[in-house]
Amino acid sequence: MSDKIKITIDGKAIEAELGQTILEAADAAGIYIPRLCAHKDLLPIGSCRVCTVIVDGRPQASCVKPVMDGMVIENDTEELLQHRRNIIDMMFVEGNHFCMFCEKSGNCELQALAYRFGITAPQYPFQFPEKDVDASHPDILLDHNRCIMCARCVRASQELDGKNVFQSIGRGFDRKIGVNGEKALGDTDMDVNDKAADICPVGCIIKKRVGFETPYGERLYDKEPIGSDIEKGATA
Amino acid sequence: MTTRKITIEPVSRVEGHGKVTILLDEEGQVSQARLHIVEFRGFERFIQGRPYWEVPVLVQRLCGICPVSHHLAAAKAMDGIVGVDQLTPTAEKMRRLMHYGQTLQSHALHFFHLVSPDLLFGFDADVAIRNVIGVAQKFPDLAVQGVMMRKYGQEIIKATAGKKIHGTGAVPGGINKNLSIAERDGFLKDLDQMLEWSRAALKIAKDYTVEHLETLADFGSFDSNHLSLVREDGAMDLYHGNLRAITKDGDKIFDQVDYQSYYKYIAEEVRSWSYMKFPFISELGPEDGWYRVGPLARVNTCDFIDTPEAESARQEFMALTNGKPNNITMAYHWARMIELLHAVEKIKELLNDSDLQGSDLMVKGERRGESVGLLEAPRGTLFHHYKVDENDQVTMANLIVSTTSNNVPMNLAVEGVAKKYLSGMEITEGLLNHVEVAIRAYDPCLSCATHALGQMPLVVELHDSQGNIVDQRSRG
Structure with a gap:
């Protein structure tokens, strides 16, 4: 698909595809936007609001907001961190x-x-x-x-x-x-x-009946904070 | 002069929150002295409805000092719930290592940090010095040993349970990790030092008891029954065994009782002035059936200890009373240090066992609805009893913790010391500390005993005959 567009997240210019949500475009670019209700295998519903970002000055749930060419997005800011x-x-x-x-x-x-x-x-x-x-x-x-x-x-x-x-x-x-x-x-x-x-x-x-069978040190978030996989695994 | 009531609140250098009240008559003679446990907790109630596999992790939150005891006792009960009577060698040995690690750290904490100020400076020494800071200043080597031994035990807990406090190692039917070669080698490196320090601590406790025998024989001491788990061959076993109870003279009240049926042998009584229950041996009744648990009881009840240095120390200990049970309250310290050495010897034995590196960690059997888990916690026999329904939810829990079993004995020790040392005297902090010294011998964990919420320390109050508070001393 050739519908490539440009958006900016926290001052960093990234390439996105039309039809992606901001969350999807950010994931592909290795930028982690925190989320809870959103899941890669499910349709988004914009319910928890943890993924809220500022798009051109207005708050938007990034899991449901489609990208548009030239969007200026704020994600990693002190104000948003406090909201989250x-x-x-x-x-x-x-x-x-x-x-x-x-x-x-x-x-x-x-x-x-x-x-x-x-x-x-x-x-x-x-x-x-x-x-x-x-x-x-x-x-x-x-x-x-x-x-x-x-x-x-x-x-x-x-x-x-x-x-x-x-x-x-x-x-x-x-x-x-x-x-x-x-x-x-x-x-x-x-x-x-x-x-x-x-x-x-x-x-x-x-x-049932499998709780605590994984020891400390081997659990998902024991070694790295949540979002590290996205930050390391940029695909775009 | 009217009668008075003294309250010591909080009692210090013990785990948990409690107070002592002492009633003095018109002549200033002690007429009654009691240890009240004023915390209230609700673990037995609020774990109802929780899934059974959560219990070993949840219920250990009773305590921050020896949570491993609750973790393992609950796990042992849950082994029964998942139909497992025999763990894999790796699982059983990992759990044992965890347990000996905690016995080491708990006994070291108690002896070096909570009790040594009384033994090193005297019961009525200046309170400004008679504390762990005073010990660190005057006996820095001892203070460091206490810290390092505790650290060693805590590191073993971390390696077996995943965390130094409130880990998750034991799961129903097994354990969730083994011991890596690197972890094992780390512990082997410092093992000889631990052995040496344990021998030295044992010597301090033994020498103190022998040198002060005349005083200690009458310091809150009394004849009592003793209860503990023993192995099938009569050996001391802190992790698993059958119940044995003996009289003050060493005669067996019962022996090799499968603890799954403990409730046929032990009953509990409630009294209005304490949140702690009063357990007793059913066939003897509440008046005569109370008993002591913990290091003193264990050394008294077992036929032998299966590690050479601790066994030799046990024989010396028993020789003092011509092979009969030792009923001296302050001998708890000596017995506790025999166990400290035993724990280190056991750790050595286990570290050299390649089963710890095995990978067969868990087994499951046919689900059962009810099970009991017992072990010998640092402070004594610990009972965990659960019923679980077909949906895997806990419907009933009964816990009898060591300190609860020592309830009557601690009260007798408090009364004995109060009558001997406070009657007719002007009450000073040093005299009141004598009462606390007797309590500390039992290393009580008041938080555990009431399964409670609350702050730590203890209180002593002086009341008149009408019950008015005349004097009060508190610390904490």
């Missing part, structure tokens, strides 16, 4: 995220972003919401305490597995991930080999 910190911070206090005994620790994108952003403790008061644990499925645990409502599972089940296991239900603070089953996850057609079982960025949807 605030979002991550709110996610921590709105759920019950106890990293110290969560088996996703070291492989968790929320935790890894907090480390990358230098968040050592939340600045907002913990909400300690009452959340339940759905252990009804023989091979998969659904722990709502750790859900950040990214809806990756909803999309993965529909787009990749050809199923419709998950849906967002409720409104506002009470919004949660529901399952399309009689009562609980065990009543759905979810299978442990589904893509949706592997796509959760946090410790909400986890495979």
